[in-house]
Amino acid sequence: MAxxxxxxxxxxxxxxxxxxxxxxxxxxxxxxxVPANLDFSESISSSSExxxxxxxxxxxxxxxxxxxxxxxxxxxxxxxxxxxxxxxLASKPMxxxxxxxxxxxxVARGAFTDAMQRHPGxxxxxxxxxxxxxxxxxxxxxSLGSRDARQSLCHLFCELAVRQxxxxxxxxTTYALPIKQHQLGSALGITYVHVNRTLRALREEGLVHFQHxxxxxxxxxxxxxxxxxxxxxxxxxxx
Amino acid sequence: MAxxxxxxxxxxxxxxxxxxxxxxxxxxxxxxxVPANLDFSESISSSSExxxxxxxxxxxxxxxxxxxxxxxxxxxxxxxxxxxxxxxLASKPMxxxxxxxxxxxxVARGAFTDAMQRHPGxxxxxxxxxxxxxxxxxxxxxSLGSRDARQSLCHLFCELAVRQxxxxxxxxTTYALPIKQHQLGSALGITYVHVNRTLRALREEGLVHFQHxxxxxxxxxxxxxxxxxxxxxxxxxxx
DNA sequence: CGACCGTTTGAATCACCTCAAGAGCGGTGG
DNA sequence: CCACCGCTCTTGAGGTGATTCAAACGGTCG
Numbered sequence: 001m002a003x004x005x006x007x008x009x010x011x012x013x014x015x016x017x018x019x020x021x022x023x024x025x026x027x028x029x030x031x032x033x034v035p036a037n038l039d040f041s042e043s044i045s046s047s048s049e050x051x052x053x054x055x056x057x058x059x060x061x062x063x064x065x066x067x068x069x070x071x072x073x074x075x076x077x078x079x080x081x082x083x084x085x086x087x088x089l090a091s092k093p094m095x096x097x098x099x100x101x102x103x104x105x106x107v108a109r110g111a112f113t114d115a116m117q118r119h120p121g122x123x124x125x126x127x128x129x130x131x132x133x134x135x136x137x138x139x140x141x142x143s144l145g146s147r148d149a150r151q152s153l154c155h156l157f158c159e160l161a162v163r164q165x166x167x168x169x170x171x172x173t174t175y176a177l178p179i180k181q182h183q184l185g186s187a188l189g190i191t192y193v194h195v196n197r198t199l200r201a202l203r204e205e206g207l208v209h210f211q212h213x214x215x216x217x218x219x220x221x222x223x224x225x226x227x228x229x230x231x232x233x234x235x236x237x238x239x
Numbered sequence: 240m241a242x243x244x245x246x247x248x249x250x251x252x253x254x255x256x257x258x259x260x261x262x263x264x265x266x267x268x269x270x271x272x273v274p275a276n277l278d279f280s281e282s283i284s285s286s287s288e289x290x291x292x293x294x295x296x297x298x299x300x301x302x303x304x305x306x307x308x309x310x311x312x313x314x315x316x317x318x319x320x321x322x323x324x325x326x327x328l329a330s331k332p333m334x335x336x337x338x339x340x341x342x343x344x345x346v347a348r349g350a351f352t353d354a355m356q357r358h359p360g361x362x363x364x365x366x367x368x369x370x371x372x373x374x375x376x377x378x379x380x381x382s383l384g385s386r387d388a389r390q391s392l393c394h395l396f397c398e399l400a401v402r403q404x405x406x407x408x409x410x411x412t413t414y415a416l417p418i419k420q421h422q423l424g425s426a427l428g429i430t431y432v433h434v435n436r437t438l439r440a441l442r443e444e445g446l447v448h449f450q451h452x453x454x455x456x457x458x459x460x461x462x463x464x465x466x467x468x469x470x471x472x473x474x475x476x477x478x
Numbered sequence: 479c480g481a482c483c484g485t486t487t488g489a490a491t492c493a494c495c496t497c498a499a500g501a502g503c504g505g506t507g508g
Numbered sequence: 509c510c511a512c513c514g515c516t517c518t519t520g521a522g523g524t525g526a527t528t529c530a531a532a533c534g535g536t537c538g
Contacts (some may be wrong), residue, residue: 061377063377063380063381065381065385065386065467066467067385067467069385071380071381071384071385073377073380073381084370085370085373085374094374094377120359123362123366127362127366127369130366130369130370130373131323131324131369133373134324134369134372134373134376135324135333137373137376137377137380138300138302138312138333138376140380141302141310141312141376141379141380141383142302142304142310142312144380144383144384144428145310145383145426145427145428146304146306146308146310146428147304148493148494149493149494180515180516180517181516181517182516182517187384188384189383189384189385190493190494190495191494191495191496192516192517193494193495193496193518193519194493194494194495196517196518196519197494197518197519200518200519228304228305228306387525387526388525388526419483419484419485420484420485421484421485429525429526429527430526430527430528431484431485432486432487432526432527432528433525433526433527435485435486435487436486436487436526439486439487
């Protein structure tokens with residue numbers, strides 16, 4: 001149950017043998033509930049030797065600047081493995097924060113590496129997963145560097161829809177996104193005031209509605225066109 | 240010779256056995272010279288089954304938006320492995336571009352994977368390398384999202400100094416950086432006009448000089464303080 | 479020499495920010 | 509039950525960092 005969505009994500013990236021899938025599903029771990037607005041640094045999670053898979057809620061990797069600003073560098077939706085980098089490298093100033101009340105499945109690091117040794121194919125698969133997350137990060141760089149607030153917002157709504165499997169061509173797309181406008185701003189590098197104004201404009205144009213933490217996309221094609229969104233970077237097809 | 244600096248980078252990230260280092264150094268490949276401003280899409284380089292290590296010059300990963308803007312998502316300095324992601328995942332819209340006349344060492348993909356199979360320890364090492372690049376990418380996200388032009392520029396000069404091993408505490412730091420102001424802008428998400436004005440301001444303040452493609456940092460500590468630069472994310476110490 | 483590329487600078491404009499204040503709303507306590 | 513608090517959303521007015529358009533300057537190369 002805990003890792004179902006995670007396994008689904010991996011399967012989208014490439015073939016997964018029966019044995020490999022079984023090895024993943026049977027990874028021992030425990031559920032941890034996290035209240036909203038709790039920060040838990042990755043270093044803490046790695047010192048307790050845990051790999052975290054988000055089951056429910058919304059997490060973010062974040063980075064606090066000296067000026068007191070907080071930049072969210074990645075959003076994690078259910079099924080995401082949150083701190084894969086900490087498996088091989090200790091990253092000092094990065095931390096995880098819960099944007100909404102969340103539940104994670106914590107796997108001991110040893111169990112994880114054991115599974116990889118017994119099933120070497122998993123290494124390649126997880127590497128591929130890691131690469132797919134890099135592509136998402138790349139896209140965030142493009143948003144922050146080259147898109148205005150309007151496009152960034154549209155793009156993010158598209159990305160999260162696809163990542164959660166909610167995108168659909170013809171009909172209205174709707175999904176829950178338990179995030180505050182303030183946090184949206186921290187992710188997109190703009191102030192919450194400007195997030196608010198931009199959301200209103202998008203709502204008035206009928207491009208996308210975000211209210212009460214629910215995203216409604218009346219016309220998927222129109223939004224993706226506005227956002228310059230190309231889902232190719234998410235599907236991560238094999239060569 | 241070709242891979243000396245690359246091996247040095249890897250050794251900074253963790254232990255490297257004699258055999259592993261030897262396996263890397265003896266990777267067969269050929270030198271390719273690339274003129275400035277040439278784009279070669281990663282898909283091309285992967286279809287010809289090549290892994291690229293930069294020997295000399297300056298490359299960038301880039302992404303062209305529909306509006307015709309170009310966002311540079313990563314800079315590659317000599318010793319960098321440029322397209323590690325394409326080893327496991329085909330990324331469609333991304334491409335490599337030469338910012339200056341460059342020389343790369345191209346290794347056949349098969350030779351690379353063979354070496355990894357004969358020396359499984361290399362997998363972890365390369366994974367660690369990949370993670371270290373992600374940390375750099377994270378830092379770029381912070382720059383684009385939370386730092387102004389001034390800080391971004393300072394931060395980039397610091398980062399490139401450390402990545403090339405040119406940073407030094409007390410004395411003046413100097414290194415060549417074959418990049419145009421126009422390309423700096425593409426990397427930092429600002430216009431070349433604003434790059435120019437900001438560089439002038441930094442020069443007048445004596446924080447950092449960038450002229451004729453040479454970076455001069457009179458006072459390393461002062462610059463890192465201004466930039467909010469913490470080299471921790473580059474050293475990537477082991478846990 | 480003219481053509482070209484990159485740099486430099488000015489003036490006007492725009493996207494976004496800062497400061498500030500009010501409104502809605504659920505939670506808590508008297 | 510109402511008063512009060514804190515949190516989030518909302519909106520206004522003014523300011524600033526960065527952009528756009530435009531033009532001039534300097535070096536390099538054929």
